[in-house]
Amino acid sequence: MKYFAGIDIGSTAIKIVLVDENERIEAHQVSATGSHFHRNTVEALGRLIEQTGFSRGDIAYITSTGYGRKLFKEADESVSEITANGAGAGAGRVSGEVRTIINIGGQDSKVILLDRDGHIKNFVMNDKCAAGTGRFLEMTARNLGMEVEDLGALHHKAQAPLTINSTCTVFAESEIISQLAHGHNREEIIAGVHYSIARRIVRLAKRVGIEDTVFFDGGPALNAGMVSALEDELMRKVVVPELPQLTTARGAALLARSAWIGTGEQVNV
Amino acid sequence: MSVDNERWERMKKTAQVHLAMEARETLTRMEDSFSNGPGAMQYFYDLHRASYCDGTPLRTAGKTIGTLCVQVPEELIYAAGAVPLRLCSGAYAFDQIGADFLPAKSCPLIKATLGMLHIGPPAFAGSLSLIVNPSTCDQKKKAGEMLEDFGYPVYHLEMPPAKASEEARVYWRQSIKKFSRVLEKTTGQRITEKRLADAIARVRSAQTAYRRLRDFMKSATPPIRGTDVMVVTNAYFFDDIGKWTGAVNALCNELESRTGTGASATLRHAPRILFTGSPPVFPNLKLPLLIEESGGIIVADEVCSASRLLNDMVAFDEPHLYDMIPAVADRYLKPCTCPVFTSSEDRKRKLVEQAQSFDADGVVYQSFAGCMPYELEQRLVGKHLAEAEIPMLSIETDYSPDDAGQLATRVEAFMESLKGRARRKANDEVRMMK
Numbered sequence: 137m138k139y140f141a142g143i144d145i146g147s148t149a150i151k152i153v154l155v156d157e158n159e160r161i162e163a164h165q166v167s168a169t170g171s172h173f174h175r176n177t178v179e180a181l182g183r184l185i186e187q188t189g190f191s192r193g194d195i196a197y198i199t200s201t202g203y204g205r206k207l208f209k210e211a212d213e214s215v216s217e218i219t220a221n222g223a224g225a226g227a228g229r230v231s232g233e234v235r236t237i238i239n240i241g242g243q244d245s246k247v248i249l250l251d252r253d254g255h256i257k258n259f260v261m262n263d264k265c266a267a268g269t270g271r272f273l274e275m276t277a278r279n280l281g282m283e284v285e286d287l288g289a290l291h292h293k294a295q296a297p298l299t300i301n302s303t304c305t306v307f308a309e310s311e312i313i314s315q316l317a318h319g320h321n322r323e324e325i326i327a328g329v330h331y332s333i334a335r336r337i338v339r340l341a342k343r344v345g346i347e348d349t350v351f352f353d354g355g356p357a358l359n360a361g362m363v364s365a366l367e368d369e370l371m372r373k374v375v376v377p378e379l380p381q382l383t384t385a386r387g388a389a390l391l392a393r394s395a396w397i398g399t400g401e402q403v404n405v
Numbered sequence: 406m407s408v409d410n411e412r413w414e415r416m417k418k419t420a421q422v423h424l425a426m427e428a429r430e431t432l433t434r435m436e437d438s439f440s441n442g443p444g445a446m447q448y449f450y451d452l453h454r455a456s457y458c459d460g461t462p463l464r465t466a467g468k469t470i471g472t473l474c475v476q477v478p479e480e481l482i483y484a485a486g487a488v489p490l491r492l493c494s495g496a497y498a499f500d501q502i503g504a505d506f507l508p509a510k511s512c513p514l515i516k517a518t519l520g521m522l523h524i525g526p527p528a529f530a531g532s533l534s535l536i537v538n539p540s541t542c543d544q545k546k547k548a549g550e551m552l553e554d555f556g557y558p559v560y561h562l563e564m565p566p567a568k569a570s571e572e573a574r575v576y577w578r579q580s581i582k583k584f585s586r587v588l589e590k591t592t593g594q595r596i597t598e599k600r601l602a603d604a605i606a607r608v609r610s611a612q613t614a615y616r617r618l619r620d621f622m623k624s625a626t627p628p629i630r631g632t633d634v635m636v637v638t639n640a641y642f643f644d645d646i647g648k649w650t651g652a653v654n655a656l657c658n659e660l661e662s663r664t665g666t667g668a669s670a671t672l673r674h675a676p677r678i679l680f681t682g683s684p685p686v687f688p689n690l691k692l693p694l695l696i697e698e699s700g701g702i703i704v705a706d707e708v709c710s711a712s713r714l715l716n717d718m719v720a721f722d723e724p725h726l727y728d729m730i731p732a733v734a735d736r737y738l739k740p741c742t743c744p745v746f747t748s749s750e751d752r753k754r755k756l757v758e759q760a761q762s763f764d765a766d767g768v769v770y771q772s773f774a775g776c777m778p779y780e781l782e783q784r785l786v787g788k789h790l791a792e793a794e795i796p797m798l799s800i801e802t803d804y805s806p807d808d809a810g811q812l813a814t815r816v817e818a819f820m821e822s823l824k825g826r827a828r829r830k831a832n833d834e835v836r837m838m839k
Contacts, residue, residue, distance in 0.1 A: 203810060218818035256822045263811045
């Protein structure tokens with residue numbers, strides 16, 4: 137059995153997914169990118185291979201994606217995270233279902249539109265500003281003395297979400313601090329942050345158009361409060377995959393498999 | 406005020422150093438990545454090096470008339486005994502100077518052009534007898550006024566806001582007639598029939614050479630890159646027209662001799678791109694270079710720094726001024742697809758026609774941040790292209806080098822999706838044949 141690796145080198149985290157010849161996920165890993173992303177990626181891949189008990193030779197093809205993709209020369213190929221995310225969300229293989237993919241990453245967000253046949257039709261990205269991205273959630277957690285993973289649980293305990301007016305993450309931090317000083321509770325602030333991000337995402341998404349079914353991936357999709365706020369702002373339900381943080385890496389792995397197998401079975405995004 | 410003078414001289418020197426650095430970087434990127442390219446391109450690379458890096462003066466005699474915007478009739482300038490010099494700047498160095506006194510959100514081309522002229526005309530230009538500023542977009546209009554404020558002699562060439570109506574045609578013809586008299590006064594030389602006929606012929610030779618070059622891009626294996634064609638057209642801004650025409654013909658001769666040898670500027674199945682929108686002016690070939698470095702090839706363009714500069718010819722019936730001057734006027738209005746006009750019909754139609762005749766796989770639409778006309782037309786054009794099933798990627802950018810990574814992601818994703826489309830089309834064709 138041969139295995140294929142998809143490595144998504146993001147600004148915050150390195151995600152690796154190994155799939156087998158039948159596209160089953162064999163192993164996966166998330167680790168911090170840190171400042172030395174090349175070295176950390178090499179180490180992360182090494183650790184994952186050790187964990188599975190395979191040898192490096194069992195990995196027939198590596199496809200890298202994410203902002204660090206070009207510098208990771210150990211990969212056989214690199215693809216843009218848009219194509220990888222599309223592949224991971226089922227583009228090119230599942231027709232008629234997923235039409236809009238919303239991804240919120242560590243410091244960017246994107247919306248990808250698929251056509252009726254599941255191929256990428258259009259996309260829009262926000263990578264100039266950290267508002268509406270994972271950074272905003274990290275900043276919020278930090279100021280509330282919490283872990284990012286625990287934000288979601290408090291979302292529904294809010295009586296009503298607070299409106300966060302600042303569009304900039306840096307200024308929103310000051311706003312949050314001031315609200316805490318005025319006696320507002322954590323729950324209201326967290327819910328407010330989720331709605332603020334959701335509103336920005338919907339504004340971005342409208343530039344390419346929103347069509348059912350909407351698929352939501354990226355680390356923040358693990359946050360139940362974020363999902364809820366997004367559904368409210370989109371006015372429709374969204375589908376969140378298992379392991380949403382790994383969708384792009386999984387897409388890269390599927391593309392790796394497809395590249396190795398050859399034209400007969402190529403995933404055509 | 407010797408302290409001010411010193412600071413002024415320092416600013417000029419620093420700007421010149423920055424400009425040279427930018428130009429050198431663009432040229433190196435281009436020369437290094439096309440190792441077996443046609444030798445005749447060296448003329449154009451060297452010309453840019455001489456002007457932008459070394460500040461070598463290109464013209465020593467005669468009057469130079471600066472032009473902003475592509476609607477200024479060059480034929481009339483030549484007929485009046487002067488030489489036109491397109492002033493639109495693509496330098497980030499000058500954009501940063503313009504940013505000192507222009508609004509943050511204004512168009513980078515305006516900032517760069519005004520920044521450049523603020524510290525004096527380009528080193529290679531010599532002095533400008535006149536600057537002609539057509540009243541195209543809002544920012545160009547105000548730029549003209551600001552240049553007067555800097556002390557330049559500026560002539561505001563009045564353009565109509567529409568082009569299809571008879572009123573617009575008459576208005577423009579009158580504007581051109583008036584302009585021809587201003588030219589004569591500036592140069593002290595009358596525009597005679599013979600001089601105008603000669604000028605029209607000279608420009609036509611240049612345009613013929615350009616078309617020859619451009620047609621090579623129709624090939625399935627283009628022998629030259631789109632960015633090279635842009636360097637050639639950029640040279641037209643400031644090179645001697647006779648020399649330029651000769652150099653383009655020499656390049657075409659070399660390309661002809663390479664046809665059939667398998668020499669191609671790009672890999673097979675490279676996505677063929679039609680580039681449109683805000684003009685890439687040297688050294689700001691950021692987006693075109695990115696497209697070609699990401700595996701695409703720009704086979705055609707609809708920008709005023711390249712094809713729109715040279716594509717349309719003057720056509721007159723009678724070799725008399727009463728026919729030739731209106732014919733010149735028509736050439737600069739009727740085929741113009743600048744987004745400043747009330748209708749974008751002509752531009753939309755032209756884009757589809759170009760995409761088809763150059764077999765483009767997709768369109769990349771560049772708008773400069775702050776360029777309202779191009780940004781507003783993006784939606785209209787996008788819709789029209791979508792109806793013709795031509796994929797389009799919209800990119801908003803400016804002259805700063807800091808968004809290269811972000812643009813790369815978008816451009817690569819677009820190339821990947823075009824390759825996917827091409828593969829599917831090929832698979833469908835194979836299936837249909839079976």
